[in-house]
Amino acid sequence: MLGTPKEVVFDRKEIERRCEEYFSVYDLTQERTRKMCEAKTEHSRIVASNCENIARGLNFDRYDTDLAWIIGELHDFGRFGQIVVTKTFRDTDKWNHAHLGASLLFKHELVDDLISNWDEVDEEDRVVMEKAVYHHSDFRLPEDLTPRERTFCTLIQEADQTDIFRTIVKSGWETIYGHTKEEILDSDFSDAIVQAFFCHELADYSKRTTYAGYHLAHIALCFGLKSKAARHRVAEQGYLEQMMDIEFTHPAVEEKFQQITAEVRNYLYE
Ligand SMILES: [Fe+2]
Known part of the structure; x- marks a missing residue:
């Protein structure tokens, strides 16, 4: 439990469908980038499930477990644009997939298209989600996170890292590294x-x-x-x-x- 229980109920099936709709737009690109996008679509699904498992293990309530799952589903949102433009998974100052994803979702408000009841999510958790996406591939998390922000940032990092080895092996060295x-x-x-x-x-x-x-x-x-x-x-x-x-x-x-x-x-x- 992470504080007062919140009553918002998310339609996870619908969120998953809408995310896949977004991700599938990139199927139109050339073969290598298509494979990279497919690998990241599968990765997003598995990381979301890892997030859920970790959240259950930590005895999160239903709302916080859903929040963890959603963060997993959204965490690599910026990968797809990065892949299509740069043809790599390599982050640079200009093309940092975590920052790009956080910007598209929360500054440009694409999250509103993905989560139909986004307006029910309070400001605190909007910031939690944004920070979790923004910092998920940080070498070190910033010092100034609130305890709730740190919990979700740490959770997504662990869920992500748990799947990264599968993604590399399954996708092949050339697809991942170029x-x-x-x-x-x-x-x-x-x-x-x-x-x-x-x-x-x-x-x-x-x-x-x-x-x-x-x-x-x-x-x-x-x-x-x-x-x-x-x-x-x-x-x-x-x-x-x-x-x-x-x-x-x-x-x-x-x-x-x-x-x-x-x-x-x-x-x-x-
Ligand atoms: Fe990532």
């Missing part, structure tokens, strides 16, 4: 990335300067899984293990990688 597996295995990664693994921290995306660094920054997302349940779920799914089941071309790089994967396994199974 580079072949060979190109990635032939490259190196920076000390800043290695450091993140030994400190059990998310890798600062600005420090991933090589093809391999990009892949490793995704593996390091496991350090965002703060609850044991989420870590066990990821371990059980096996997708993270598949991402680590690779061999770098250069022996010195492979040696660093072995140390990193040992660290990941300790963290997941501890």
Whole structure:
């Protein structure tokens, strides 16, 4: 429970239908971008369900559980425009998918088209949803969040990270990274990335300067899984293990990688 229960009832089936309607607009684009959009449509659905499961585990009431589910459904809204324009999942100052999604939904009010009773949602929760979407891929959440905002921001980050490994494995390296597996295995990664693994921290995306660094920054997302349940779920799914089941071309790089994967396994199974 997160304060006084609220009485708004959401029509989740309708919200899901309207979101998919929006997402499907992007099916018209070229094959690679279409595949990227399809991957993100499926990801949104699964993250929404992860949000619901985490919310139930935390004994949220019905309204807060719905709110968590909606945030999951909406969190990557900005991905679709980013994919079509930039053909990558790479965030830049200009094309940050989390900021773009928050802007489209809450500044340009597309959320009003997706949630028919949006006018019943109070100001506090409008801000909670906006901040959860805006900050969902932050390296570190801002200090000035209210407890309620922090709860939902943390929840969406965990729900998102739990599915990211499946998305990468299922979509394939070229779809996600825009580079072949060979190109990635032939490259190196920076000390800043290695450091993140030994400190059990998310890798600062600005420090991933090589093809391999990009892949490793995704593996390091496991350090965002703060609850044991989420870590066990990821371990059980096996997708993270598949991402680590690779061999770098250069022996010195492979040696660093072995140390990193040992660290990941300790963290997941501890
Ligand atoms: Fe995202």
